[in-house]
Amino acid sequence: xxxxxxxxxxxxLTTLLKSATKYYAQILMSPQLTKxxxxxxxxxxxxKYVYAYCVPEELETRLRSFEIQxxxxxxxxxxxxxxxxxxxxxxxxxxxLKEKYFKDGNKTLWxxxxxxxxxxxxxxWEIEAFALEEELFHYFKKEYxx
Numbered sequence: 001x002x003x004x005x006x007x008x009x010x011x012x013l014t015t016l017l018k019s020a021t022k023y024y025a026q027i028l029m030s031p032q033l034t035k036x037x038x039x040x041x042x043x044x045x046x047x048k049y050v051y052a053y054c055v056p057e058e059l060e061t062r063l064r065s066f067e068i069q070x071x072x073x074x075x076x077x078x079x080x081x082x083x084x085x086x087x088x089x090x091x092x093x094x095x096x097l098k099e100k101y102f103k104d105g106n107k108t109l110w111x112x113x114x115x116x117x118x119x120x121x122x123x124x125w126e127i128e129a130f131a132l133e134e135e136l137f138h139y140f141k142k143e144y145x146x
Contacts, residue, residue: 001025001034007043013075016145017041020079023140024086028132033093038065043078046071052081054088056099063092076137079145083136087129097125 003021008014021041025034038057046052046069057065068085070078091097098109107114110124117123 001036002038003041004039005041005043007072009043013043013078016075017078017082019144020082020140021086023144024083024136025089027136027139028086028090029093036064037089037093039089040065040067041082042067042069043072044069051077052085054085054092056092063095066092076141079140080133080137083140084129084133086136087132088125091125091128 001022003018005014005017008017021039025037029037050071051073052068052070054066054068056063057067066089068082068089070081070085072078073081088097096111100107100109108123109115115124120126
């Protein structure tokens with residue numbers, strides 16, 4: 001797996017984010033899947049309503065390259081946000097979550113079915129990411145980081 005980190009304030013944060021990314025990927029995905037992933041993490045000052053997001057770099061091929069943007073904040077919060085976004089990486093990489101283009105516009109597919117749920121909090125991919133982020137962060141912190 002290739003991981004790059006941009007705009008981290010120091011080497012410690014860069015190393016910590018890379019370690020967390022590897023740890024979360026190891027928990028969420030098989031070694032076969034993770035070995036071909038490329039993840040670019042950027043720490044940035046995002047819009048006041050956006051804390052983090054994950055987007056695949058290509059939509060029409062097997063999804064293996066991703067960009068994660070995380071708001072510059074406290075280290076623990078950034079590690080939690082990263083855990084949440086890594087669940088989305090897993091969802092895209094395993095084709096659980098897809099964006100597909102149709103004649104009448106872009107559609108989101110969840111496990112192969114068109115999902116028209118507009119409320120952020122009710123979207124099944126967000127429910128899963130919120131359900132897993134705290135546990136992923138907890139175990140990473142317990143094992144690697146104090």
